[in-house]
Amino acid sequence: MRLDVISIFPEYLQPLSLSLIGRAAEEGILDLNVTNLRDFTEDKHRKVDDTPYGGGAGMVMMPEPWGRALDAVRPADAQGPKPTLIVPSPAGRVFDQQMAYELAEEEHLVFACGRYEGIDERVVDYARENFNVIPVSIGDYVLNGGEVAVMVMVEAIARLIPGVIGNPESLVEESHSDVLLEYPVYTKPASWRGREVPEVLLGGNHQRVGRFRRDEQIKRTAARRPDLITQMDVQSLNRRDRDA
Numbered sequence: 183m184r185l186d187v188i189s190i191f192p193e194y195l196q197p198l199s200l201s202l203i204g205r206a207a208e209e210g211i212l213d214l215n216v217t218n219l220r221d222f223t224e225d226k227h228r229k230v231d232d233t234p235y236g237g238g239a240g241m242v243m244m245p246e247p248w249g250r251a252l253d254a255v256r257p258a259d260a261q262g263p264k265p266t267l268i269v270p271s272p273a274g275r276v277f278d279q280q281m282a283y284e285l286a287e288e289e290h291l292v293f294a295c296g297r298y299e300g301i302d303e304r305v306v307d308y309a310r311e312n313f314n315v316i317p318v319s320i321g322d323y324v325l326n327g328g329e330v331a332v333m334v335m336v337e338a339i340a341r342l343i344p345g346v347i348g349n350p351e352s353l354v355e356e357s358h359s360d361v362l363l364e365y366p367v368y369t370k371p372a373s374w375r376g377r378e379v380p381e382v383l384l385g386g387n388h389q390r391v392g393r394f395r396r397d398e399q400i401k402r403t404a405a406r407r408p409d410l411i412t413q414m415d416v417q418s419l420n421r422r423d424r425d426a
């Protein structure tokens with residue numbers, strides 16, 4: 183997968199060169215390119231923002247640099263399937279695990295990191311000519327720009343790509359790929375500051391361990407994220423596990 187990120191703060195994306203994603207980039211599994219939007223300005227001050235039409239506080243990102251930057255990623259006369267352009271925005275479709283799975287299937291993802299009050303809307307409209315454009319929000323809270331959102335999305339998406347994480351088995355049991363949240367995990371020592379690891383985990387009975395973990399998942403999800411399950415589901419989950 184090719185990943186392009188356009189930002190006025192390219193250094194914000196530096197952490198993507200670390201750990202598993204950095205290694206995947208070195209191994210050629212990911213082709214990660216971070217571009218500075220200011221490289222597509224034509225004035226000596228490398229201006230990327232201006233005052234909003236209609237008035238109001240703050241500044242808006244000018245269309246011209248964005249148009250040139252997007253054309254550099256995908257020229258108007260390019261052939262082949264359109265890349266997907268993700269535009270982080272508080273007004274976007276909320277990012278979730280399902281979207282991560284869907285985007286992990288793409289060959290080429292482009293991320294446009296806005297700042298200030300946002301990007302001139304005509305850029306999004308223009309981009310639809312050469313990209314499949316998806317405005318995306320990572321949650322119902324307000325950030326100062328799109329870079330943090332891109333970090334979240336790139337990590338959630340890239341880890342689903344074969345070869346990026348060492349053990350694909352670990353993708354199978356994860357929260358949000360299942361309805362239920364993760365069960366609690368423990369490691370040595372068995373006793374720590376007067377707190378013991380649950381006995382069932384020390385015994386090696388895999389069936390009992392599995393049931394313990396499933397019960398913990400149901401308890402946690404019912405307590406912390408009742409929106410993910412209904413009471414009916416809890417009963418059917420219990421019934422299904424009992425019959426297993």
Ligand SMILES: CN1CCCC[C@@H]1Cn1ccc2ccc(-c3n[nH]c(N)c3C#N)cc21
Nearest residue numbers: 270271296297319320321325326327328331
């Ligand atoms: C604060 N400031 C005036 C109000 C409108 C937003 C603006 C800041 N800002 C500029 C570009 C930009 C992109 C994404 C986000 C963003 N916020 N929350 C999310 N879940 C986001 C995503 N994904 C915020 C952004």
